[in-house]
Structure formats: structure tokens, C-alpha cells
Amino acid sequence: MALHRLGKDPESPNGGSPTVYLDTDSGHYLLQGWKVTDPDRLAQLDLPDHETVIEFPRRMVQFFPEVAGEA
Structure with missing residues (x-):
């Protein structure tokens, strides 16, 4: 697997x-972000045990290349 960093939050x-x-x-x-831990927000999601938000x-x-006008 070869990961290519497209951008960090400026x-x-x-x-x-x-x-x-x-x-x-x-x-x-692959998205790196802030872990959602708020029970009220998590309760609104249909989140299987093998996934995270x-x-x-x-x-x-x-x-994202599709937004930036790239192929």
C-alpha cells in the first residue's frame, strides 16, 4: 500500500x-481527523462495530482531486 498525502489542514x-x-x-x-466521542452525536449514527467516525x-x-479539478 502506497499512501500519498494530499493535504493537511492549513x-x-x-x-x-x-x-x-x-x-x-x-x-x-484515508482521512485523519478528530475522534468523535460525544455520545449524543454517536447515537444519531448507524455505526457498525467495525467502523469509526x-x-x-x-x-x-x-x-480531494475531484474538487480541485484534477483527475
Whole structure:
């Protein structure tokens, strides 16, 4: 698996997350973000045990090639 970092949150303090990655083998995106732990928010989701949810700011969609006008 080869991960390619597409972009880090320009507004994140200390250059931390969130970050968008592309797995060049599968063509899937990996998102690094803030773990959602609020029980009220989690209760509104249909979340299987083998999945997780992260919070990802809207400003980060600029790093997806489809949004940036790239192939």
C-alpha cells in the first residue's frame, strides 16, 4: 500500500491533523481527523462495530482531486 498525502489542514495548530491521504493501490481516501466521542452525536449514527467516525472540517474538501479539478 502506497499512501500519498494530499493535504493537511492549513488552519490546524502546529501542523497537525486533519489530513487527507490517497491509497494509490486501492484508489481509496484515508482521512485523519478528530475522534468523535460525544455520545449524543454517536447515537444519531448507524455505526457498525467495525467502523469509526472522525470529524473532518469542510475546508479540507479542497484537497480531494475531484474538487480541485484534477483527475
